[in-house]
Amino acid sequence: MSARFLPHLLAAAVLAVAVAGCQRGPQAEHDPARTVANAGESGALVKRAPRAEDITPPTERAEREIDWRPMELTDGRAWIGCDPDYATKGDGTPLENLGFTAVWHGVAACRDEGRLRLRYKGKINAEFTALMERVSEVATTQGVDTRILDIDSAGGMIEDGIRAGDHMAEADWTIWVREGAVCHSACVLVLAGGDMRMIAGDVGIHRMIRIDSEATSRAELNRELREVHSLTESYLERNGAAVTVADLMMTVPNRSLRLLTGDELTLFGLTGPNAVEDDLDRIRLGRKCGESFVQRRDRFFRAFDNECTALAEQVEDMNECGRALRQRFGFPDEACPAESPLAEYN
Template identity: 55%
Template sequence: MPRRTGLLLICLALAACQRPEPVTHGMVIEEAGSPQEGGAISTEPVKVAPARPDTRRPPKTPILEPIRPATSVKRDVDWSPLELTAGTASISCELDYVALGDGEPLAKLDHDGVRAALAPCAQGGVARLRYKGKITGEFGSLVERVTRVADELGIGKRVLDVDSAGGQVEDAIQAGDFIAESRWTIWVREGAICHSACVFILSAGDTRMIAGQVGIHRIIRMSSTATTRAELNAELRVVYERVSDYLERNGAAVAVADLMMAVPNRSLRLLTADELQLYGLDGVNPAQDDLDRLRLMRKCGEDFVSRRDSFARAFDKRCKQPDTDLDALNACGLALRTDFGFPDNTCPAESPLSEFDRDTATLTPPKNRQSGPQAVTAKSPPKQGDGDS
């Protein structure tokens, strides 16, 4: 018996020395830019309620002030003089940015100026707002103005083509709540980034098409008066509670907020394609999809919804390949959707990628393009597993 005990102790000692390697799951950490370049900055004052008087069993977390309700999308647009000082914007009536660029700079942001920029897009019913810069209150006002005029002109298909290193958290949440009620598709194309507070904008889109970088890190409390770690964490907990509530109502996983807490603000964690899918930041917005399914079932029928779901699964499997640029991703989807009967004769405007359709009776992918990494053509049958199963 003593000999067996000795052998057992030796085995346990050896096992203790052989610690498993940490699992990183392909996590990529980069150096983040300075707060002047973007970031996830919170400046809005917060109120942290005092701890309970029972010091024998202090609460694990501070009592938080109630979350402010989301700003209603029905509010009137403020048309007071506006100038973009933290970014640049342009309007295009075309989605083929490779061949046709990003349109004309949006120089005048009053009602007449925005209407003049969007008027040529009324005939095709599609407008693309290209924005490059920080997420600020100016950005939110820009999106509101473009949305309101697009509504006036009957432009129902809107694409926000964004390239941003982040900015103000509160401004991003306010703009995101407006975007969530305004039917925007959001692009992060190759060479572009959506970091820090920009992720809140990304989460608000009805559909997200991503070929660039998406990254997160810890929120910076620039206006904090905290003098201890506990005081700073109490303030941040209020902010993160607001962030979590925002992510939840817009269909993204609240785990994104937890991930942000774990990444120093001087660093940046780039989300992988699998993580973007897992956390509800890529493709069709889960929250909007629930609403659309009910509406489309009544309007377009059960068969339409079934084919739409099958297309979405096939698109994820066949078009979303590593290092695919957004132009090729769109072309792949345009060719693939004909295999599932889209655009649909009954509901052409509700069909996947309908923003590309000038004439809903016909479908042609962008000219002189391959239709994605696997060169999918309209005649190629769906691979096994692409349909309903």
């Protein structure tokens, strides 16, 4: 996760037990090979062969301007709230459309907090990608740096899952699948793009489906899907997730759903801190603050996980534990106070 995002994420975690507890993942007693028949509305749809712009890594693309033409959410609903504690505060204010004025006012309500939670329930499609791009741009303009996507989606279009995930990888998003929510099929690709993933609901994968396929044999259908499989592998690799996910999207029958256990989510790089972003964060911090700072910061967070997260239900105790650890490890650092853990307490 990014250096500036991590302190805000920890602050969000101590505000509500719901957020702090979401990092556990599905219960371990799930059968590792568990599948669910009748996948229902789940979808991993492919509408075309990949284009060059899809294969090109995001950092090599020309900067894409946000298209602010009026747009409605026809296959989903969105809300913007400023507090992760949805049980007490609710889902937030409905985002009626994706026009500039609606998005601006929705995000502006969270400017003082410096933190927003975007609740989305619906399909992964071009509208979802536009939602993430527009909210990200406005949040950056208004200085709302802590961003949580609270998602509940049974899937949708593979290409849009990749496009949205690549955008989120550059925009400092945490992704939260709350208890009772799902993230199935194409939604799993969105998880790969988050800086941090907190999962309490079900995450599941099944075989992708080619829309309007003209295949008349297994070989022809395989050629169509191999193009998208290669695109998906490349996306997962650059975002620190296992290419095994792409393989499962070729093998699990689309009428079923393979639910991933907590251990599998960790193994596949789909939960907790994003490994690639963590490496980039360490490189940036090493250049700015020195390697000894990075090593001391790592020791702080290991101690925080071991000693403080167990106090999640006692918010004041968790705060006090974190502040005591800061003193023990010599934070705030004199040379890099803003990069120090829990910098909001400086």
